[in-house]
Amino acid sequence: MVNLEELKKEARQILKEGKVKYIIGFQRSSNGLLPVPAFIKNPEDVEKLVWDPTCVYNLTLFLRDEKRKKAKEKEPDERPVGIVVKGCDSRAINVLLQEEFIKREDVYVLGISCENTGVLDEKKLAKKLKGKKAKKVEFGAKDDFVVTTEDGKIKIAAQEVLAERCLECKAHFPVVYDVLIGEKTKRNVENPFKSLEKIESLPPKERWKFWKEQIDKCIRCYACRSVCPMCYCDECVADTINFVVTPDTPAEEKAQKIKWLEKSPVSSENFVYHFVRAIHLAGRCIDCGECERVCPLDIPVRFLNKKLEKEAKELFDYEAGFDPDKPSLVSSFKDDDPEDFIR
């Protein structure tokens, strides 16, 4: 069992000692079931920290903002940032380290093991509760969640309401950490790409129909991009206005910028956007599932990334986020990479 007091104690201590600038964690929100990110600077505020199955967010996202903020400061505070991570989030830290986006001394990782469970899928829970509103969800004694509703507490087996990605998770514990809270437990996952099968098994025509329907829905709100800890490029091909345009950029230069894709949310342009995103995340996506969770139109974005994760594993035996010292997927090669598709 993960002991929240242990986390609080550790957090309080590093804040008191001045080891970290602040700690990024989870705190209760005033509205709704899901928590909100907490940025804790004072040791007294540590009491706000929470840890329960509703802590779905990938907080490593804020390391991106922290880096940008730090770059602008004249005399930056060189102390690291404390960050609360789950297993999947810790792999994100590993990828950021691998790409040298952050340095190891910039983060103080408070790792929490998900042990045998994981985090909640809000939609699955709502379905399960049939209209009743959950007020609180806690980890139960053994592989179950205790849900508090208006009518009192009920126990639900974790398997039934776990997020899809947690069911396919390869490591339930942080792979990089300064402090580990909870135990490193192993759970056997028979097929980590099981959810893909239902799309892969479709004939090509049906697959096209499925993806066309899904991608057509996209309104190009870029929520998937905003929430992704790996999408940290300063300039993105998806929005031309982002191409450093200052008041004195001449019209000619602006006109000469290549427009790879239009901004209008039509099918063909949406496809280019989602392809680019998927390819850009190949070998980097650590499957935190945030893109799919934030999508206002329920596009299964995760399945695009998951597919490339699968191919990376099967073709090149590469898994993202386990070894920060290894070269990344597309910046390395083996002499015997498959080439049966080449004439």
Next chain:
Amino acid sequence: MAEEFEPKIVAFLCKWCSSAGSDLAGVSRMEYPPNVIPITVMCSGSVSPLYIFSAFNKGADGVLVSGCHPGDCHYIKGNFYARRRIALVKKLLEYVGLEPERFQMSWISAAEGVKYTQVIKDFVQELKPLGPQKKLRRTQ
């Protein structure tokens, strides 16, 4: 009588091998279908996946990426990187339901003019029964 469909192929050819190979085919007066639009790039490894998506988006019926044989790269290992990247792009395009024949890769050296004409001939033959590529084409 309806006119036969003539596919439009965008070919990204490496400057050092495949482009020279296509030149050889030209100066040797070998005949091959005129459906291909060659774009010379410095290395097959410099072909960004975005070029490929963009080509389909702007109306290509097929895209060919061609580079040097493994070990022959002018930049030592550019084509190895390309091989990995193109494999991923190919899998992704197939995954969403695009016909796998529409996107091909080949190794053609500067001396292989004959192979170049053969690759193009085969590619055109494969594309003809598929008809125009409408899936990823910009509609506006």
